[in-house]
Amino acid sequence: xxxxxxxxxxxxxxxxxxxxxxxxxxxxxxxxxxxxxxxxxxxxxxxxxxxxxxxxxxxxxxxxxxxxxxxxxxxxxxxxxxxxxxxxxxxxxxxxxxxxxxxxxxxxxxxxxxxxxxxxxx
Numbered sequence: 001x002x003x004x005x006x007x008x009x010x011x012x013x014x015x016x017x018x019x020x021x022x023x024x025x026x027x028x029x030x031x032x033x034x035x036x037x038x039x040x041x042x043x044x045x046x047x048x049x050x051x052x053x054x055x056x057x058x059x060x061x062x063x064x065x066x067x068x069x070x071x072x073x074x075x076x077x078x079x080x081x082x083x084x085x086x087x088x089x090x091x092x093x094x095x096x097x098x099x100x101x102x103x104x105x106x107x108x109x110x111x112x113x114x115x116x117x118x119x120x121x122x
Contacts, residue, residue, distance in 0.1 A: 003045060004057040012047030012055055017067045017110065018084030019097050020044045020057055028055050031080040031097075040080060040095050042115050058115050066097075066113045068104035076100050077120065078113060086113065092122045
């Protein structure tokens with residue numbers, strides 16, 4: 001798979017390793033929740049410094065580094081928090097961004113994630 005090259009909706013220069021989504025105009029923005037209906041597309045690899053800048057996003061099939069919001073066990077499904085960090089999810093109808101390949105001991109730890117967008121069905 002290839003990385004996505006998109007246009008940012010805002011300054012994303014401080015948002016590398018966080019979850020991103022598409023806004024209604026097709027621009028890349030920070031993902032703001034793990035609930036059903038969001039258009040999560042992947043993890044920001046390289047963020048632009050201003051609205052309209054090019055950004056690079058790891059999407060389905062890519063492995064990327066991500067920032068955890070709490071402890072995460074390797075193998076867990078992960079979804080975005082309101083800050084774009086990742087958290088374990090098992091909630092029915094939550095959109096997940098992928099599976100953790102490594103563990104996080106606490107919030108702000110970096111983990112590797114296999115991006116594989118989907119929805120929890122339990």
